[in-house]
Amino acid sequence: MNLQKAGNMSTIGFIGLGTMGRPMAANLVKAGHEVRGFDVTAQARDAAAADGVQVVTSAVEAAIGADTLITMLPKGDHVRSVLLADDGPLSALPAGAVVIDSSSIDVPTSLDVHAAGEKLGLEVLDAPVSGGLAGAVNGTLTFMIGGNETTIDKARSLFEIMGARIVVCGGAGAGQVAKACNQMVFGSALVATAEAFVIAENLGLSAQKLFDVLSTSSGDSWALHNFCPAPGLVDGSAADNDYAPKFAAALLAKDLGLAATAAESAGVELVVGAGARTKLDELSADNGHLDASAVITTVKVQS
The missing domain is CATH 1.10.1040.10 (N-(1-d-carboxylethyl)-l-norvaline Dehydrogenase; domain 2)
Structure with a gap:
């Protein structure tokens, strides 16, 4: 597992600290990044805090001032309710921030997230994973990524911390x-x-x-x-x-x-x-x- 990131350490918001999200966030912490995380369940928040994640009280708070926002949520409905909400975390991100949605969701929802992010001046990637819990813990996930290749290159060092293989699949939605x-x-x-x-x-x-x-x-x-x-x-x-x-x-x-x-x-x-x-x-x-x-x-x- 590569725990070294080229360049400066970044501030990462992480929404969804469950079975997969927690070890992914933990690996980013181990690499030296500041990770501010949120989950709706107290158990997940407590477990992530033990891994060094700075647990915050809302999805919006996780996004404030973040260079990158990563989401790992169970379903498309959850992604819609979080990322497409009025005054949600996307609106709290600075222009130019990267949004990485690693949830496994339907293509229409993914395309809507891309569109919403672009309207706010954000760079969005859909990046679902394969490799299961072991891959998340060991930093050996495979990322299937849809989006702009320049943005993928911008976030590549983060993907290399969390995974062992990065497959650039194409444009928006191709990862899903x-x-x-x-x-x-x-x-x-x-x-x-x-x-x-x-x-x-x-x-x-x-x-x-x-x-x-x-x-x-x-x-x-x-x-x-x-x-x-x-x-x-x-x-x-x-x-x-x-x-x-x-x-x-x-x-x-x-x-x-x-x-x-x-x-x-x-x-x-x-x-x-x-x-x-x-x-x-x-x-x-x-x-x-x-x-x-x-x-x-x-x-x-x-x-």
Whole structure:
């Protein structure tokens, strides 16, 4: 993890100090930046304060005088209520400040944030991430960025603190498009992997033998190695910890919903992606707090 920033240290406002936002903000603090953070929950605020974040009392206060404002919020509705509010944090930023929205949200909301920021003389980037909690903690996230390349270069040193890979996807909203597509592929692979383990179990093939084949053959995937739904196969897997969340099912279900919306706007009929969304929605209805790999339990119920 790169904890060195070229040039002067900056003042950063950070809104959303939850599972992902807190370690991202903490890494910026470790790099020597002044980070003023806000979250609506007291627990998140207290945890961030323990990491050295200067916790403030409102989103607007986090933005006052900041060179950069970063948001990491759960849904597009939250982004709208914060960033598009009258007299909200965007209006508190100085002209020329950079706004980085790392929330995973719908493209129309992202475009509205870009437009609102531009009217105020701000430079806006949509920069959703991949890599999960481990990536946020270790500073190894992948950022998928949409926006002006000059602005991306301006903020590059911050991205390098929080992540290991920066993918410039295109203009405004392109980062959100990339994230939606990535999550659809991940979710589909995860559900297919869960189905494969249930098929193997029901037909007498051990999970270990199937893993040995999948992990060395054409069925291999990132989902298999990082979110293996069967226990006892991958060190540190959620499956070995009663599916305590590394990436909650409700969050993946949300992402697959965003992918479905993107597909509809693009005129693409989803078949595999739609099926994966259905299974994650089933899991989330009752157990959205569990890890997404717990989708194997919904497959077993119907087998």
